[in-house]
Amino acid sequence: MKMFIAGEWVDRDERIDVLNPFDGSIIDTVPNGTPADVDAAIASAERGAKVMAAMSAYDRYKILHRAGEIMTERAADLGKTITLEEGKVIAEGMGEAARAQETIELSAEEAKRLTGETLDLSGASNGAGKFGFTLRVPCGVVAAITPFNFPLNLVCHKVGPALAAGNSIVVKPATDTPLSSLKLVEILLQAGLPPEAIQCVTGPGGSVGDSISADPRVRKISFTGSRDIGEHICKTAGLKKVTMELGSNSPLIVMADADLEKVAAATASSGFANAGQVCISAQRILVNEAIYADFLDVLKPTVEGLTTGNPMDENTKMGPMIRERDAERVHSWIQDAVSGGAQLVTGGTREGTLHAPTIVADVDPGMRLSCDEIFGPAIAVSRFDDIDRAIAVANDTNYGLSAAIFTENINWALQYAQQVHSGNIHINWGTQWRADLMPYGGFKDSGMGKEGPKYAVEEMTETKMVVIHQ
Numbered sequence: 001m002k003m004f005i006a007g008e009w010v011d012r013d014e015r016i017d018v019l020n021p022f023d024g025s026i027i028d029t030v031p032n033g034t035p036a037d038v039d040a041a042i043a044s045a046e047r048g049a050k051v052m053a054a055m056s057a058y059d060r061y062k063i064l065h066r067a068g069e070i071m072t073e074r075a076a077d078l079g080k081t082i083t084l085e086e087g088k089v090i091a092e093g094m095g096e097a098a099r100a101q102e103t104i105e106l107s108a109e110e111a112k113r114l115t116g117e118t119l120d121l122s123g124a125s126n127g128a129g130k131f132g133f134t135l136r137v138p139c140g141v142v143a144a145i146t147p148f149n150f151p152l153n154l155v156c157h158k159v160g161p162a163l164a165a166g167n168s169i170v171v172k173p174a175t176d177t178p179l180s181s182l183k184l185v186e187i188l189l190q191a192g193l194p195p196e197a198i199q200c201v202t203g204p205g206g207s208v209g210d211s212i213s214a215d216p217r218v219r220k221i222s223f224t225g226s227r228d229i230g231e232h233i234c235k236t237a238g239l240k241k242v243t244m245e246l247g248s249n250s251p252l253i254v255m256a257d258a259d260l261e262k263v264a265a266a267t268a269s270s271g272f273a274n275a276g277q278v279c280i281s282a283q284r285i286l287v288n289e290a291i292y293a294d295f296l297d298v299l300k301p302t303v304e305g306l307t308t309g310n311p312m313d314e315n316t317k318m319g320p321m322i323r324e325r326d327a328e329r330v331h332s333w334i335q336d337a338v339s340g341g342a343q344l345v346t347g348g349t350r351e352g353t354l355h356a357p358t359i360v361a362d363v364d365p366g367m368r369l370s371c372d373e374i375f376g377p378a379i380a381v382s383r384f385d386d387i388d389r390a391i392a393v394a395n396d397t398n399y400g401l402s403a404a405i406f407t408e409n410i411n412w413a414l415q416y417a418q419q420v421h422s423g424n425i426h427i428n429w430g431t432q433w434r435a436d437l438m439p440y441g442g443f444k445d446s447g448m449g450k451e452g453p454k455y456a457v458e459e460m461t462e463t464k465m466v467v468i469h470q
Contacts, residue, residue, distance in 0.1 A: 006199070012037075016031070038201055048195075061108045088319055089319045110457045116134035141168055267430060275355065324353050399444060
């Protein structure tokens with residue numbers, strides 16, 4: 001495919017192979033963009049921002065609504081594209097395509113809900129005879145720097161709200177998974193989006209991403225990815241608005257009164273969907289010592305039932321990791337934990353990019369398998385004695401994106417919800433759950449700002465204060 005700059009599909013002599021993570025085959029190629037391409041894209045986006053700001057909210061709604069309809073018509077192709085370039089099983093690929101369509105529909109509705117407020121300025125000592133109100137106005141040029149693991153829906157979470165709010169947007173998709181973003185651009189143009197309202201520049205983050213981040217014409221950056229890259233972008237960006245959706249090592253607490261069958265099902269779902277390559281994957285499983293052995297007995301066969309293989313095969317439950325070096329990293333972390341005294345319950349093997357779903361028990365919370373973000377198909381199981389200790393361990397991390405607890409005790413549940421430092425708290429389900437309309441974001445090194453179309457629109461607009469003097 002070609003990239004989209006200044007209203008045209010453009011190619012370059014130097015191209016990047018897009019590989020199928022399962023078998024290494026080349027699916028397609030995309031241009032290797034340059035800083036010069038970024039400059040042209042942002043110059044075009046500046047013109048596009050003026051067009052979008054002048055467009056009525058209803059017209060923005062109509063474009064996004066039509067894009068949602070086209071996404072429904074193209075759902076099978078979008079789902080297949082996601083699976084081929086990212087490696088998640090086809091059921092997950094189709095599920096992401098459906099969620100992405102919903103995200104665009106939600107964004108369409110938010111285009112009609114941009115509101116300000118009136119202020120009674122007579123409440124100020126110098127406010128007699130004054131009337132005030134606020135307007136929400138677009139930032140201008142928004143940049144979306146997106147990850148590989150949800151190559152369509154997480155792009156929609158940035159593109160949809162940006163356009164709904166009246167901005168233009170420059171998309172820099174992950175180098176491994178650019179095809180879904182390019183197909184989204186095709187759909188938006190077919191739906192009637194002005195061509196200069198969206199740009200999509202493909203290429204490496206080190207050159208393309210840095211050029212976008214540093215450019216002062218970009219007034220807002222929305223990034224999803226690792227903590228280290230997020231910090232680098234913030235340092236590069238200078239004085240502009242940023243939303244950072246970063247990583248985590250999400251804790252899942254299992255109290256002694258929990259339904260172990262339900263916990264096992266949620267752990268398998270939360271820990272191993274998309275081969276664990278989800279920022280809210282359940283990674284640290286903290287189990288009350290009274291039920292520790294029983295929980296492992298129930299969890300082990302549940303995880304062993306997750307068959308791995310070709311993600312296009314409907315019988316496959318877990319596909320490959322995105323790159324072999326990532327599978328190698330996961331394997332080495334597991335080996336380090338076992339060498340340090342942890343117990344391998346199941347899994348622990350890999351073949352190329354396919355890493356077996358793995359349970360490691362008796363993990364010291366200080367081990368890398370527990371305290372860093374593994375972003376792969378392995379969970380670290382540790383024990384605790386009471387709720388206070390569980391909360392202390394859950395909070396003993398630089399991250400704070402998602403956390404969960406299983407209990408029938410309402411007091412424990414509320415204590416957990418109030419005291420755990422995390423942007424998302426789940427009671428009686430795993431950490432990996434998200435409705436696309438909800439506010440979503442983390443604490444601490446897990447980032448800043450919120451996503452979800454309603455909340456992203458607020459992040460992608462500025463408040464203008466108007467005072468009428470009588």
